[in-house]
Amino acid sequence: MKKINYNDKGSILNPLKNLQFYARKPVTEPLGPRDASASYRGFHINDLNKCIGCSSCQKICDNAAITMVEVPSIKEDAAKGLRNLRPAIDYGRCCWCALCVDICPTSAIEMTREYVHTCDGDETDSYFIFPKETGIHGDSFEKGWTKTEDSDLLDRIRRPMGEMLSEARIDNFDEIVDGFTLEMAVQEASRCVDCGLCEDACPAHMHAPNYIRSIYEGNLEQAVEWMYETNPFSHVCGRVCTHICETACSLGHGEGESDPIAIRWLKRFAMDNVSKTKIKQIARKGKARKKSGKSIAVVGAGPAGLTAAFDLVKKGHKVTVYESLPKAGGMTRYGIPNYRLPEDRLDQDIEVIQSVGVDIKYNVKVGTDISMAQLYKDNHAVVMAIGLQMGRSTRIKGSDHKMVVKAVDLLRMIPKGDKVNVPKSAVVIGGGNVAMDIARSMARLQQQKYGEVNITLTALEQLGKTFLADDEEVKESLEEGISILDARGPKQCVIKNNKLVGLETVKVISIFDAQGRFAPKYDEEDLQFHQADMVIEAIGQMSDVSILGEELTEELEWNRGRIQIDENGHTSVEWLWSAGDMVKGPDVINAVADGHRVAKDIDRFLNK
C-alpha cells in the first residue's frame, strides 16, 4: 500500500489524473429493481396449509407487526392442534428481521426476494397484508430467507426418558418409567413456545403452558397449583394420560424430526417433586368457607365421580361417594397395573381429594346395599359414575368354559390381592390397552411362578396400521416376551374331555368397510391353533346399569345403550347426572373433564 506522508503538500494537479476515467468503460446500472440475493429478507409468504395458527410468529415479532386473523374457511381441530388463525403483517412496523421465519414450528412462513412496494398516502391499507403462497402483490417471487438448520430457533428433540430394562422389570410390578431429573425437566420445558394448542386440545383444558413455564422457572409448587385448577388426578394423568395434548403440540407439527413437548412426563415430574402436605394446601385453595347445606351422592369413586365430588365439596356442598370395592380409584386402580401407575401415587391423589372433605363409603354396592331411590331420598342430587367394569365375551364356541376368563375381572383381582390362578400358558383375545395390561400382568405372574413367560395375544387389528394399543405398549410387550398375533379372529375355544386346550383363530382379511365402520372379514380357511391353559377375553367392556333398578331404568331416556345426557351430563331425570366412562367411553382425562362439567351443572342447579 502506498504511504502518504502527512507533510506532503499534495498537488493541485493530482485530481486531473482522473481524467483517465474518460478512457474507462462506463459502469451502467439497469433501471428498475435488481434481483435480490438468495437469502434476501423480502416480503413474507405463508403456506396456509402448513401453518397451524400457533401464533409463535406473533410472539417473537419484536415490532408487534403481526396480527392473528381468523380465517373461517380453514377447518379448526383442537384435538389435532389446528387453529384457523393466520398471521397478517403490518409493513408499517415490520423490520424484516425474519425471526418469525426462524421460529415457525412448521416452517410455514418464509420470505421472498420481492422488496419493492410503493403507494400514495391514501393507499396505506396496502401496508397491511395477509401473506399466502404468493406475497404482497399476489405474484410469486423466488424464496429468499427461509429456515435453515442453523437458523432454526427451536429445540426439536425431546429429552430421552429412561426405562427399566425388560429383564429387570419382567418379574415384578415396579414402575417402568424413570421420570425426569430436574435438569432434564427444565430443558424439556424450555422447548415450549406457549402456543396453548395443548390446552385447547385437553378435554379438561389443563393449563399446560402455564405449568410448563413454571417448571422451566423451577417453581414446581406454582406448577402444581396450575394443575389443580383443572385436574385433581394429576399424579394419575402424569403417568397414564392419553395425552392428546402432545398430539396437538405445535412442535410435533414440525417437518422432519420434531418431537412434541413431553407434557405428560413434565406433569409427573412436578407432582413427584412437591410434598404431599404442600399439595394438600394447594388443593384446598378456593374452598368455600360456609356450608351450602346441600348434599350430593356420587356413585362410583373413579376419576369422574371423585372429580365431581372434589369440585362440589370445594363449593361448600356435602358429598358422599359410594364405592362397591374396598378402595377408591375405579379403573385407574382395578384396571391399570402397578408398573404403569404405582398404587401409592394413586393413593396420594385420592388422599388429597379426601383431605378437601370428600367422604368415601367403601364396600357399599348401590342397588343391593342401598337403592338409588334411597340415595335420591337422602340427597339433593345424585351422580352416576360407575364406569365400564364388566367385560364382554366373544361368546364363541367353548367360551363358557371356566378357564375362559375376562380381562377386567383378572385385572381387578391383582390389586385386591385375590389369589390369581396363573396358567403355564395363556392366550389373550383383544388388541387394546386392556389386552396389553392383562397380557403383561400375567407375564409377570408367570415369570414369578414358572420363571418363564408364555403368553400369546391375538387381535383382529393389524400391527402398525389399525392396532388399538399404544405403540409403546406394543413395544414393551414384545420386549417382555409376549407374542402378538395380529389380524387373527377368534373362532372357538378348543376343549378336549372338558379341559381347555387352546384357541382356534381365523385370519382377518379386512377390518373396516368402505365407510370406515368396524366390520371384520375373515378367511375361514386360514385356521390356526394356539395351545393355552387359559383364554383371556379383552374385547370390550360394558356398564352394570342393572343397579339403577327397573323403575329408574324405565324412567330414564337412553341413547343406544347408554344413559342419555345433555352437554352438562344431566340425565332426563332431574336429580340424576351421569359422568365418565359409562357415558363417554374409557379415558381418564375425559372422565376428569366430565366430573368438572357435571359438578358445575349441579352447583348451578342447586343454587337456582
Next chain:
Amino acid sequence: MRPENYQAVKLGDSNEYEIFIGPNHPGIEGNYAFRLMLDGDIVVSGKADAGYLHRGFEKLMEGRLWIQNLAIVPRICVPDPAPMEVAYSMAVEEIMGIEAPIRAQWIRTMQLELSRVAAHLFTFGGHAATTGMYTPMFWGVADRDLVLDLFEDFTGGRVYSIYNIPGGVRRELPPEFLQKLSNLLDYLESRQNDYDNLLFTNQVFVERAKGCGALTQSQALELSVTGPNLRACGLAYDVRRDDPYLVYDELEFDIPRQKHGDAYSRILVRRDELFQSIRILRQIIERLPSIKGKIRTPIPNPLSWNVRKGEAYARVESSKGELAYYVVSDGGDKPYRVHVRGPSSMHAVQTLEFLAKGARLEDVAQIMFSLDACPPEVDR
C-alpha cells in the same frame, strides 16, 4: 430542540451573535444540531444540541425478549451497524457463560471488518463534501454499495444485517462468497490511486484539512477520545489489539497512526485503516475454508429464555472507536438494563465543543465530520 421552538438569542451591544446549524447539514451523518456563538466568523463557543434521533433504544430493550433486541441494536449506528450486533451478542454470551463456535467468530470478524470498510468509504465522501468536493462523496457511496451487496449476499440484509445471535451467527456463508469478497477487495485496492489523486493528495483538500480541528494526545485522552481520532494524535490504541475479542489475536494487522491530531491526520488514519481491514479480510479468506464446524452454540427457545443473573461489559472497536455494551440481567426473559457506550457520544459533544472554540465557521462542518461522529450513538 425543534427548530420552531428555537428562540434566537438577543444580545446587547456586542458583535457576538448566535447561529443555529442543523439538524440537517453536511457536517454530520444523521441529524444533529450545533449552536454557535460567533464573533465575526470566529467561533466563540459552541453547544451541541442532540436528541433528533432519540428513539429510546435502551428503554425499548428492557421491554423486549433477549433475542428481539437483535433487530434494533444495529439501528443505533446506520453507517456501521455490525459492531452493535456483535457487541450485544458478546455481552449476552458472557452473561450466559457460553461462547460462539470458532467458525462463527471468524465470520463475525469478517462481518466487522467489512462493515468498517463500508463505514470508512462513507466517511471519505462525507468529509470531502464538507470541503465542497462532491465527487469523492459519489465514489465513496457507490463503492460502499458494492460492500452492501456482499452484506445482502451473506446476511440477507443490506444495511441492518441482524445476522448475529447470542451463540453465533444465523446463517452459513453462501457458496462462492469468499471468491466474491476477494474480487471486491481487488477492486477496492485498484481504486486506491483514484482516491489518493482525487482526495488524499489533492492539494486543495490537504490545505483545507491540515491543522483543522487539531487535538493533542493529552487533550484527546482527557476527553476519552478513542478510535481513529485518538490514533491520529499518535497513540496506537485499538481495542482489537489491546482488549482482544473474537479472533483478532490470530490476525496480523498494523495500527495506523498520525501525530498531528488534525482533520487531515484523522482521514489519513482512516485511509490506512481501510487497507489494514482489506489485509485482515484477505487473511480471513485464506483461513476460513479450513475452519469447519457449527456456526451456532444452541440457546434455549427464545420465547422461554431466562438469561441467568449477571452483567457484562463487552467492548469492540467500531469504525468510530471504542463501542461498548453494558448488559445487566436479573435472570428474566428480558434484559434488565442495556447501556450503549457509543464512541461518538465522546466525540460529538465535548470534543466537538472543545475543537469548535476558536475555529472559523467554514471549518466547523469539517471538524464535525472529521471526527466521524454518529448522532444516534449520542441519542440512542
Next chain:
Amino acid sequence: MSKHKEGHSKSYEKLKSKTTLKEILDVAVSFEKTARDFYTAMIPKVSKNIRYIVEELAEEEQQHYDLFLSLKNDPYVQTQLDERIKTPTENHKFSDYVQLLDLGDNPDDQTILQYALAREDAAMKQYQDLADNAPEGELQDTFRFLAIEEAEHKLELEKKYYEIIHSGGPGN
C-alpha cells in the same frame, strides 16, 4: 308366544311340500312377518337400555315384509306364480331358525344380536339355494335379489354387533 312358534312350524312344513313360486313367496313373506312380530313382542320384555336394538330389528323386518309383499304383487311375478321350482334338498338352514329358540325372559343385547345374525344368515343362504335351483331368467334374478337383500341386512347387523359388543373399547 307359543302361537308364533306354532304358526312358524306350520309354514315350514308348507315350504317343504309346496314348490310353486307363489308358495315360496308366501313362506318368505310370513317368515319376515313372524320375525317382525317376534321382535315387536320382545320390545317390552327387554330392559329399556337395550330396547333400541330390538326396536330397530322389528323396524327392519317390517321393511323386508313390505318389500316381499310388493314383490309378490309385482305384475311380472304375478305371471310366474304358478312356475314350479325344485326346492333344495337337504335344506336345514331355514329350519334351524324358523324354529324360534326361546331367548329367555330378559335376554341381553349380545344374545339378541347373535340370534338375529344367524337368522339373517339362514335366510340369505336359503334364497341363494333357491336362486341356484330356479331356471335362468327373471325368476332366478328375483331370488338373487332376495339373497342380496338378506346379505346386506346381515352385514348391517354385523357392524352393529361389533360396535356394541366391542364398545367401551380397550380403554386406558
Next chain:
Amino acid sequence: MNKVQIDEILNKVNGIKITHKRKTRIRVDVDADSLPTLLELIKGRASYIHLSAITCVDWIADNQFELVYHVWSYEEKCLISAHTRIDRGSEKNPAKYISVYDLFKPADFFERDIFEMYGVTFIGSPRMEKFILTEWNGVPPMLKDFDAEAYVQETFKWTDYNPDWLQELTDQGGGIAVKPEDIRTAGNTHNMSTHRERDKAKAAAVKANDKMQGWKQ
C-alpha cells in the same frame, strides 16, 4: 502491574469487594462515600485514566440506583468496573451523588445523561440540564416505573387499516382475532391467557371434547 499489586492498591479503600472476572475485567464493589477515593486512587496510582462509561441501573425493588464506573488503563490493558449503590430518592427529593467531573472530563456527558434519564443530580457536575429530551417534561424516562409502552398506547393513535382481504374475512365471520398489543400487555410477551381467553378456541376445545366421546369406540 500484577494481580497482587492492583489488589494492594484497591484494598486501600475500606469495605471494597474485588472480583477478578477475567484477565481484562475487574469488578469492584464499594459504598458510595469511598467511590471517588477509589477512582482517584486507580487513576493516580494505577494509570486508569480512560473513563469508558458511567452506567446507571434502576433497582426499583431495592429502592436504589446502581452506578457503575467503567475505567480503562491503557498501560494495564484492563478495565475496572466500580459498582456502588445510592438511595433512589423520590419525586420530592431526587437522588443525589457526587460528580467525578474533576477526575474525568467525560463525566460531564455521562452524568448529564443520567440526570436526564434517571433524575440523579450530580453535585459539582458542570451541566445538570436537559440535553437529549429538551422538550420532555414527564418523569425521567429510564426509570423502571415509567411504562414507555403504556405511554405510547395512550399518546399515539394507531392507523387502523381496512384492506379488502380483511373486509372479506370479516364478512365470512372471521377477521382480526389477536392484536399484537393483546399479547404485549404490560410489556409482557409471556401472557399465558390469550389463547385461553379466546372464546373461539374454547368452542373448538368443546368440539374436540365431543370428538373424544367417540374415543376408541
